[in-house]
Amino acid sequence: MPAVQETVDQVRLIDVDQYKYGFVTDIESEKAPKGLSEDTVRFISAKKNEPAWMLDWRLEAYRRWLTMREPVWARVDYPKIDYQDYYYYAAPKRNALASLDEVDPEILKTYEKLGIPLREQEMLAGVVRPEGERRIAVDAVFDSVSVATTFKEELKKSGVIFMPISEALREHPDMVKKYLGTVVPVTDNFFATLNSAVFSDGSFVYVPPGVRCPMELSTYFRMNEKNTGQFERTLIIADKGSYVSYLEGCTAPMRDENQLHAAVVELVALDDAEIKYSTVQNWYPGDANGKGGIYNFVTKRGDCRGDRSKISWTQVETGSAITWKYPSCILRGDNSQGEFYSIAISNGRQQVDSGTKMLHLGKNTSSRIISKGIAAGRSNNTYRGLVSAHRKAAGARNFTNCDSLLIGDKCGAHTVPYIEAKNASAVFEHEATTSKISEDMLFYCRQRGMSAEEAVALVVNGFVKDVLQQLPMEFAVEAQKLISISLEGSVG
């Protein structure tokens, strides 16, 4: 039976427009001189009007970085990166704006095209929205600077601070100083140290004690400029008894050169606080032959510092040529909880090495890891995770489930879990499976008139359902769409 026109159209649509965020915004920007030196660090710090201690902090990180070597243990393979060949700072020329109206219309158009609402009024007006529908506050980061942050005033009413970190360094220096680098130390690893030296923008969130953040917070990262690296830094602090849900999205234009993205995210949850952090990572993955794409080397870590605190990571990883990312939880407080839900899809020649670390330090801490890896094309998809219970972590519990699905016989799926128990009362369970999509399932779907693509998408959606359920509604829809795009071309 020939495919119905609708299916053909749909497939053709994604075929010619596989990565739909690959456009370039033509805008004049101001850049730091190419390359990396102490002067670059000073340049960035001066551009952001930072206090002196911040510059010292950066310089110390830079000097430290010079003594470090790039880690090679991950199952990823890429040509040597020339760190002198990047611009470490790029900002659209017209910034430091009082209101959204002053933002370059090109940038606004960019975000419009990406589907990110930057105008609060548009959020409120426009289509009639059902009562009580959640709104999202957005911090939009364009290359090295934040161009707009919405709903700041409204958030202020409940005491929530949500602003670019460069602004926070000026307005709340004590708070930044108190927490910055306490979860991911300056010396943590090669990429985190590099980030500490040259980080440009990112979000700063502080939720005061007992406050439930009235709306979802989100940051949308866009890399636009050629040959730039984006080094954002995000710091979220949930004070006692508070709750915040934070979303992060990212895209970049299609370019033949590889671009570097080395971010650091630090989360701190004090007593009884909860942070939910969701990511849909959709950086440009490179073309079918592996040309171009983003090198994504990210250090994300949450510290459950207080008793009964909770940090939950959810990620949908579909983009980037190389992903090197392990969102982790340090379960320091007694009875604290860590969660990690992940879907990593690789296609083309993408290489993913991602997973999590759950470090149980406090008593009666628990963690849960659900990871689903899907490899198609000629990609390699690795889950790498560590679960460890410290000697004093009585009653630690972990459940890990990591499944891999292979589509085609040119790809690889790998699982590398480390499970370290140093306490008899720790209970760790780990299970992992790898399989291909069952022919029976596909046959069943096809028999009922679905096309091969639809059948695969349906099975895959069932496979990743556990994770998608954890995403906030707005993201779940986007993630579902992404999954079908990523898998395009993997059948037949």
Added chain:
Amino acid sequence: MSAEVRHMKTAAELALAETYAAAKQKLPGKGPLAVLREDAFRHFEAQGLPHRRVEEWKYTDLRALMRDLKPLASPPDASAKARAKTAGKIIGDVECRRLMFVDGAFASELSDVTPETGLAIASMNQALAKGDALVGTHVGKVIESKDAAVALNTALMGDGAVIRIAAGASIARPLHLIFVATGGKPASMFTRSLIVIEKGARAMLIESHEYAGAGSGDYQVNAALELVVGDEAHVDHVKIIAEGAGALHVSSLMASIGARARYNDFSFSIGGAVVRNQLFLRFDGEDTVAGIRGVCLLKGRQHADTTLVLDHSAKGCQSRELFKSVLDGESRGIFQGKIIVRPHAQKTDGKMMTQALLLSDTAEADNKPELEIFADDVQCGHGATAGALDEDLLFYLKARGIPPKEAEALLIQAFIGEAVEGIEHAGLREVLMEAAVAWLKARA
């Protein structure tokens, strides 16, 4: 893999270099065999003793654990041989053909070398010296290994067994290779064995590493076995590590398994201060079925590491792995298991399970079960658990009047029993369970 600057050579590394330089002229084997040794030593020297930054040795830092090198063992004298006679008791009265290696040297007078159809036995020392064809074909070639401990063994290999079982032969009694250290003085032993089992043959191999001296024993063992399992052969291999409490034991199995074969492997680790048990297996033929299991019983400050690499290189093979460790005192039990499925090894069915039972808060269990999969039509899975005895089960038993220690022992027996059951030989199953029960009694 390490990104750090090369360390200064340790005392043990320097001693190894000296020992090799002094011994290489006297070690058996000329021509290509001498080249093999030399290459192996250069390979070892380039990387040094494995340390925690070497991923495969992450949990067993040999550079730190092997402080020095004991002198190469000298040939056993009469009193050593007299002490050696007590070895092999661990398998009780299981009827076997005993082959005895005392302080690393083959002792024919303590071994049963009566002829049997289809079975050829020789000593590795003589086979190397003569340039035996079988040795030339297989030694150092069964599995290409980059492992430093294997390289060291190849460089310094002295004696061991060379056994060939002819096609279609069925060997009635299990072959029991006893490697015994007699503890006269501090010593190191580098034994190397080669066992070739040809097409359709049936054999059972037992390998035990024991101590027959006084005290805890101050010695080091680096033993390697290369095993070639032919098509349609049916082979059982049981390794018992019951070294003295002071021993450092590193042993490696390198096995290539042919098509439609049945292979059953069991490791039982109960003795030694530091034990590293490495298994490198590769399926070279289609539709083979293998079971690889093991039990580790550790107490005090014992450290035991089981590292398994299972390479599915052919289509349609099935493997089941089950490893159990019971950890008491301040012991540390490690399991690293990797299943590799090559691109053409479709229809592979692999399941790996590793379970650690922690009996004390100061014990440590580290598990790293890995999957590395390049074929899409496969079923592979692994599971790992770590935890203490189930309080509910203990309560149930205690409620029925069973004293706490006994209740614990019962549950532990059941725990390891699941793995021991995989041994096909009923008698051996029983004696190993008895050894486990004795271990549990000593604990109480």
